[in-house]
Amino acid sequence: MKITKYPQSNFLIESSGKKILIDPGNLTFANYSVDDFGSLDAVLITHQHPDHLDKEAVRKLIEKGVPMYGNRDVASQFEKEPFDITKVFHENEFEVAGFKIKPVDLPHFQGLWCETCNQKITPDTINEDKRCKLHPDQEPKKVDGPPNTGYIINDTFFHPGDGIHIEGYSVKNAAIPIGGPTVDYDMAWKLVKALNAQLVVPIHYSIAIFGADPKEFSERNPLGVKVAILEDGGDLEIS
Numbered sequence: 001m002k003i004t005k006y007p008q009s010n011f012l013i014e015s016s017g018k019k020i021l022i023d024p025g026n027l028t029f030a031n032y033s034v035d036d037f038g039s040l041d042a043v044l045i046t047h048q049h050p051d052h053l054d055k056e057a058v059r060k061l062i063e064k065g066v067p068m069y070g071n072r073d074v075a076s077q078f079e080k081e082p083f084d085i086t087k088v089f090h091e092n093e094f095e096v097a098g099f100k101i102k103p104v105d106l107p108h109f110q111g112l113w114c115e116t117c118n119q120k121i122t123p124d125t126i127n128e129d130k131r132c133k134l135h136p137d138q139e140p141k142k143v144d145g146p147p148n149t150g151y152i153i154n155d156t157f158f159h160p161g162d163g164i165h166i167e168g169y170s171v172k173n174a175a176i177p178i179g180g181p182t183v184d185y186d187m188a189w190k191l192v193k194a195l196n197a198q199l200v201v202p203i204h205y206s207i208a209i210f211g212a213d214p215k216e217f218s219e220r221n222p223l224g225v226k227v228a229i230l231e232d233g234g235d236l237e238i239s
Helices: 055-063 072-076 185-195 214-219
Strands: 002-005 011-015 018-022 042-044 068-070 094-096 099-105 111-114 141-143 149-153 157-159 173-177 199-203 235-237
Touching: 002 199, 055 068, 068 072, 173 185, 185 214, 199 214
Parallel strands: 018 042, 042 068, 157 173, 173 199
Antiparallel strands: 002 011, 002 235, 011 018, 094 099, 099 149, 111 141, 149 157
């Protein structure tokens, strides 16, 4: 099975001539088009945030006849559209284009909220200390993220979306988010350990303000596992 990484958390998975795409977000389509992925057999979406779900790209892919899969919250983002997103449910395994897919719900890492602004702190409003740019002396409040569903593909590759905590699963190869408003390398390595992963692909570091560096993450390797740093468009064969 071949995996190809694209910006932020976007992956193309290929096996036996079939292809599925995971988390086609807006950072991908700043540099790529839907045509760059060729003929797709399915798209899996972990959660509603635009860096994982570019709605216009999804519409174009659906026009091409590509089936979409996501949790209830993802599906609700398109409830007024003339098409449906196939809903996935925790541990309800399904097969598409020869891929065996197990959805696994795990909590999205927490976001930050400025109580003075009374709104979520975004990449545009956060500073390098992970505080509100307008109120840097105020400690932000931590808030829960949206429903998040990861995917285990063919029992060998796990994409957690923006999940950072999980127990009870063992997967040989895993994508691991290393950057975010409340994510650090220690949390990322705890996820690697919990999964008993033997090969790790760092993801979720395309937004520079969060200060995550896959090379630095790899150097702080307390488990001695293999870390594969893939540039955008870079691929790797896994088994």
